[in-house]
Amino acid sequence: MKHLRSVNRKAQRVARAADPQHDPLNDVVALQGPPPQAAPHIPLGCTLIFSPGWEADHNGGTAGLCQPVERDIFDCHEGCFWPAQVPDQLNHAPDWTAKCAAAQKDWRKIDLVFP
Amino acid sequence: MSGSMSGATSELGLREFHSFQAAGKDFVYLVPSAAVFELDDSSAAVLNRLGARSLSRQDLAQQLSAVFPASEIDETISELLRVRAIGEIGVPEKQAAKVMPPENFPLTTMVLNVTNQCNLSCTYCYEYGEDKIVDTENGKKPKFMSEETARESVDFMLREAGDNKIAHLTFFGGETLMNFPVLKAAMSYARERAAATGKQVDFSLTTNATLLRPDIIEFLAENRVGVTISIDGPKEMQDQFRVFSNGKGSYDIVAPKIKELLKRHRSRPIGARVTLTSQTLDIRKIYRHLTEEIGFWDVGFAPVTTSPNREYAIAETGFDAMLEQFRGLAADFLEAALENRHHGFSNVKDTLEEIHKGVSKAYPCGAGLGLMGVSTDGDVALCHRFAGSDAHKLGTVRDGIDRLVQIGFLEKHHIDDKTDCSQCWARPLCSGGCYHEAHTRYGETAHPNLHYCEWIRGWTDTCLKIYAELSVRNPRYLEQFDEKVDYEASQVS
Numbered sequence: 285m286k287h288l289r290s291v292n293r294k295a296q297r298v299a300r301a302a303d304p305q306h307d308p309l310n311d312v313v314a315l316q317g318p319p320p321q322a323a324p325h326i327p328l329g330c331t332l333i334f335s336p337g338w339e340a341d342h343n344g345g346t347a348g349l350c351q352p353v354e355r356d357i358f359d360c361h362e363g364c365f366w367p368a369q370v371p372d373q374l375n376h377a378p379d380w381t382a383k384c385a386a387a388q389k390d391w392r393k394i395d396l397v398f399p
Numbered sequence: 400m401s402g403s404m405s406g407a408t409s410e411l412g413l414r415e416f417h418s419f420q421a422a423g424k425d426f427v428y429l430v431p432s433a434a435v436f437e438l439d440d441s442s443a444a445v446l447n448r449l450g451a452r453s454l455s456r457q458d459l460a461q462q463l464s465a466v467f468p469a470s471e472i473d474e475t476i477s478e479l480l481r482v483r484a485i486g487e488i489g490v491p492e493k494q495a496a497k498v499m500p501p502e503n504f505p506l507t508t509m510v511l512n513v514t515n516q517c518n519l520s521c522t523y524c525y526e527y528g529e530d531k532i533v534d535t536e537n538g539k540k541p542k543f544m545s546e547e548t549a550r551e552s553v554d555f556m557l558r559e560a561g562d563n564k565i566a567h568l569t570f571f572g573g574e575t576l577m578n579f580p581v582l583k584a585a586m587s588y589a590r591e592r593a594a595a596t597g598k599q600v601d602f603s604l605t606t607n608a609t610l611l612r613p614d615i616i617e618f619l620a621e622n623r624v625g626v627t628i629s630i631d632g633p634k635e636m637q638d639q640f641r642v643f644s645n646g647k648g649s650y651d652i653v654a655p656k657i658k659e660l661l662k663r664h665r666s667r668p669i670g671a672r673v674t675l676t677s678q679t680l681d682i683r684k685i686y687r688h689l690t691e692e693i694g695f696w697d698v699g700f701a702p703v704t705t706s707p708n709r710e711y712a713i714a715e716t717g718f719d720a721m722l723e724q725f726r727g728l729a730a731d732f733l734e735a736a737l738e739n740r741h742h743g744f745s746n747v748k749d750t751l752e753e754i755h756k757g758v759s760k761a762y763p764c765g766a767g768l769g770l771m772g773v774s775t776d777g778d779v780a781l782c783h784r785f786a787g788s789d790a791h792k793l794g795t796v797r798d799g800i801d802r803l804v805q806i807g808f809l810e811k812h813h814i815d816d817k818t819d820c821s822q823c824w825a826r827p828l829c830s831g832g833c834y835h836e837a838h839t840r841y842g843e844t845a846h847p848n849l850h851y852c853e854w855i856r857g858w859t860d861t862c863l864k865i866y867a868e869l870s871v872r873n874p875r876y877l878e879q880f881d882e883k884v885d886y887e888a889s890q891v892s
Contacts, residue, residue, distance in 0.1 A: 287442040287475040288482060291426065291870045293881070294757020295434035295482075302481035 358387055371397040410488045411476065412453040413446065417824040419860055421867035427484055428863055431495075433759040433827040435867065436482065441467045441475040446484065453488045497815040498761065500768055502802070505561035507769035510783035511552055513544045513581050514573040515775055519607050520644040523676060523703045523711050525784060526573065530706055530839050533774075533787035540787050543578050544775040548796070549585035552773045555796035556589075557596055566593070570604035571772070571783045579615060586622065605629060605672065607641070608653040611660050620664040627670050628657055628695070632685035639678055640711065654693065661694045668696035670745060675721060676703045676711035682724035683731075690743050697743030700725070704836045707850065718854040726861050733865045737873050750828070750862040751869075755880040759827035760814065766834055767793060767808050771800075781808070781844075784835040791844070812845050819847045825859045 290296040300306060358381075371377040376397070383393040415430040425438040427446070438446065444463055448454060454462070456476055460469040467475075479485045486492055515526065515533065525531060533540065544552075553568070560566040568589055570582050582604070589600045603625030619626055630653065631637045638648025661669060671689045675682070682700060689695045702721065705712045713721060728744050735742035762768060764782070772783035777796040785791035793808070794800040810816075812834070820826045831837070832848035832855070840850060869876050 285478055287439045287471075287478050288484075289437035289439075291435040291437055291867060292433075292755050292757050294432060294759075295429075295436050297757070298429070298432050298434040298482050302478075304481075 409490070410453040410455050411449060411459065411480075411485050412488045413449050414483050414486045414492060415824060416484055417860070417863070418446065419863055419867070421864040422871040424867070424871060426863070426867045428824065429482065429484060430824045431759050431827055432483070433754075433757040434482065435754065435757075435863070435870075436484070437867070437870075441471050442479060445472065445475050445479060449485055497813055499806075499809060499813070500761070502806075503561065504768050505563045506556060506559035506566070506771060507563065507765065508567040508569060508771075509552065509556040509559075510569045510571050510770065510772045510786070511544070511549065511585065512571050512573065512772060512774050512783055512786045513549065513575060513578040513585075514542060515540060515787065516542050516577050517572060517574040517607070518577065518609055518643070519574065519649055520642055521674075522640045522642070523674065523705060523709070525704050525835065525839065530704070530709075532785065532791075532838070541775045544581055544777075546581050546584045548775070548777040549581050550588050551777055552796045553585055553589045553592055555773075555779070555799065556600075557592055557598060559800065560598060563598070565599045565601055567601045567603070569783075570602070571786075572605075574610065575604045575606045576610040576615060579610075583618070586624075601625070603627065607649070608657050608660070609649060611653075611656040613659070616660050616663050619660070620666055623666045625667050625669075626660065626664065627672050628653075628660075629674070630657070630671050630689065630693075631673055631679055632681075633688040633692075636679040636681070636685060640674075640676060657693055670743075671695040671698045673698060673700045674703050675700055675713065677713050677717050678711060680713075680717065680721055680724060682721070682728050686728055686744065695743065696741075697745040697748070699745040699749075702851070704833070704839050706839055715850075718851055722854055722857045722861075725858060729861050729865060733868060736865075736869055736876050739873070739876060746858075747862060747865060750859070751866050751877070752880040753828055754862060754866045755877055760830040762809070762812060762814070763830040763832050763834070767805060767812075781834060785838075816845070817847050819849060823852065823856070825852075825856045828859055829855045 285299050285302075288295075288299070290299045371380050373380065376399075377395070380395045380397050383395070384390040417428040417430065419426050419428070425443045427436050427438060428434075429436070441463075444466065445459060448459060448462060456473065459476065460472040463472050476485070483492060517524070517526070526533070556566050556568060566589075568585070570585075572578070575582065586602055589602075593600045602622065604619075605627045606629070608628050608630065618624075629641075631639070631641055634648065634650040634654075637650040637653070641649050643649060671693075673685055673689070679685070685700075686698050689698050702713050702718075703711060707714075725746070729747050732742040732744045732747045764770070766772075766782035766785075770782055771793065772780045772786035773796055774780060774787035776787075778787060778789075778792050779794045779796060779800060780786045780788055780791045781793065793805050812831075814820060814826060814830045817826075817831045820829075820831050823829070831846075832851065834844040836848050837846045838844045840846070840848065866877070
């Protein structure tokens, strides 16, 4: 703003919101939270964790993966932003992984669940 | 093609704001955002032109071309459009939807009417006088709150405080100190329960000072109880309405007691709360007496709540006189603030804080939302002024708040439903005014207080000017309002 001086705190917020550079997506904050700060983007979900050996082994191939693809089902259906589809564990099939203690060894024991 | 892109040919006009001058500069108070902007020469010129008639961008630039280059005017128009000080004619401004407070809004302040009895018989009193709502003489309400009800009220308060760490408990009456034993019991119980639930309770009370004894003063000081004294000024004004039942004035009784309190109770600032009537309108004199001669830290003034036909009611012309008086004292406040000196005219300070934050209210106060009043039998009402009134009951301390009644109240009293207020630039701060005042004047809490609109606008204008002047000449003074958390009940009246 060159021609208007923000005098009170509300004017500062109006000016910020009216700034053409302003990204309105960042406005979504809790009502009673502190004023938003410029902050780095923090990704959520499984991308927070670097799990080497999922997509490629140290040679760039898939022969020596350190984690079996079967593990994905657990890594992806819990905290992942792109969740794997799994049975309804709250109501319908609470015990569908009961026999699977370690995915690498026991993945064959995961129940098949039919609706 | 969207409406906002067609600005080159369509006409521009003013949106809603209040313009004013301070420290030789031009300012606008935007409505409903409550933002305050200082204008430079070009923005002032644009608003000035558009005030006369609506114009297109080109016409504006052309009309002002002798003074400002076209690019500057273009830039100015864009800025004014963005903050919504101006807009395109025929394109309605995007209206925010009616926003209701979130459900289960936490209770910040509970006002406990520990008694509805009073040892004074102030003629204008809303509890006892001619305009009372609750039958305090022969009604079914107990005259004194029991210790048990006080304890239940404390439990209610802590329950309803939600995640708030601090709950404010204000004692009120009648004359609060007529039930000092229950006040004491409620405080110790509140401390105990608060500690158990990981909260803190802040205590305050309002009193007429007649019953301040040395041991009570000692107790209040030791327990850091915030004290507000109802007093109307020097002897001749105090004794006009604040009288005992035999008609004898109370000044000579209260003045020495208040001085004693002010001498001993130094843990919190103590304020005076003055009721203004048509017969006691000399605000500067009252202020000087209460601060310089008695020693109060601050003084808040409020016109008496009454139906219009009472002789002490402030009539139309009285509000004008009162505004002049307020302005005179406000000028003293400004002078002090410019030199970073304390000035205790709390009406100004409270308004400055609201202006600073840019408060834009959906409701005039926290009544029925963050603030509730509890009557002697444990009924919960909108606020202390309605405590005991069945028509304004929200629940009981035992059964909690009736959420349907509360939501109904909040729906009905929202500023968006006050048609009379929809064109007023002062509505972000006023929001229609006191429910109790409206009830007394118009018999309806949702009615805007139209009898003092001019006074509210005049006073808001004065405070805006003080704020703007401080922002130019002593901006650091305003920083004190940044972090301070304000609670409605710091002064309950």
